[in-house]
Amino acid sequence: MSSGGFRIAPSILSADFARLGEEVENVIAAGADIVHFDVMDNHYVPNLTIGPLVCEAIRPRTRAPIDVHLMVRPVDALVPMFAKAGADIISFHPEASEHVDRTLALIRDHGCKAGLALNPATPLQHLDHVMGRLDLILVMSVNPGFGGQGFIPEALAKIAQVRRRIDCHAAESGRDIWLEVDGGIKAGNIRAVAEAGGDTFVAGSAIFGARGADGSYREILADLRNAMEPARRAA
Numbered sequence: 329m330s331s332g333g334f335r336i337a338p339s340i341l342s343a344d345f346a347r348l349g350e351e352v353e354n355v356i357a358a359g360a361d362i363v364h365f366d367v368m369d370n371h372y373v374p375n376l377t378i379g380p381l382v383c384e385a386i387r388p389r390t391r392a393p394i395d396v397h398l399m400v401r402p403v404d405a406l407v408p409m410f411a412k413a414g415a416d417i418i419s420f421h422p423e424a425s426e427h428v429d430r431t432l433a434l435i436r437d438h439g440c441k442a443g444l445a446l447n448p449a450t451p452l453q454h455l456d457h458v459m460g461r462l463d464l465i466l467v468m469s470v471n472p473g474f475g476g477q478g479f480i481p482e483a484l485a486k487i488a489q490v491r492r493r494i495d496c497h498a499a500e501s502g503r504d505i506w507l508e509v510d511g512g513i514k515a516g517n518i519r520a521v522a523e524a525g526g527d528t529f530v531a532g533s534a535i536f537g538a539r540g541a542d543g544s545y546r547e548i549l550a551d552l553r554n555a556m557e558p559a560r561r562a563a
């Protein structure tokens with residue numbers, strides 16, 4: 329994990345798919361913490377991306393955790409496949425699962441950390457009764473389906489509400505839950521996201537659209553870390 333408990337998770341949706349293994353190696357070598365892996369099914373969301381075969385192919389290229397975000401319906405059949413393909417974290421959307429509690433248990437039974445993803449319009453009540461089974465809450469700051477969208481400012485209030493729930497849960501149980509924020513994150517807003525309570529930042533276009541002249545992502549990752557530094561010091 330990065331200093332200050334903050335983690336950067338590049339979304340490989342914006343990487344060069346023709347050189348995906350190299351892109352994963354480069355971005356982790358440049359200082360990223362986690363590989364964020366967006367799975368879309370052209371059913372739950374209007375886009376079609378990558379599946380377990382691609383996860384299996386990149387697994388040997390890094391020791392960093394692979395964080396699979398399932399934007400698919402139904403969910404359960406893919407959980408064992410991604411666990412076998414080397415996923416470390418699997419998140420899904422509550423609207424896409426018949427039985428949220430059962431899906432969370434399935435993910436954990438397969439040895440992965442379990443996350444629940446909340447769209448901008450998804451109410452926080454979906455967290456009720458399952459906090460004890462969550463390792464991660466993923467707050468979407470765009471509507472899911474595409475990289476390169478603008479950050480929805482109302483997400484900041486929601487992040488703050490989720491942070492309060494996580495802190496309450498931690499005070500009662502002694503167990504931390506990561507608060508991941510995904511969509512439209514850039515150097516210009518990452519500090520506000522961190523101050524609202526996010527600790528894990530997914531960024532796709534901001535990172536993969538900023539490869540340096542030397543072919544590395546060091547500069548953009550340093551920019552993101554510097555931009556959130558005041559929030560880290562205050563945390």
Ligand SMILES: O=C(CO)[C@@H](O)[C@H](O)COP(=O)(O)O
Pocket residue numbers: 339341342364366397470471472473474475476477510511512513530531532533534
């Ligand atoms: O899950 C999604 C979109 O559905 C995200 O992970 C995006 O891929 C993030 O990309 P940027 O908004 O940072 O370009």
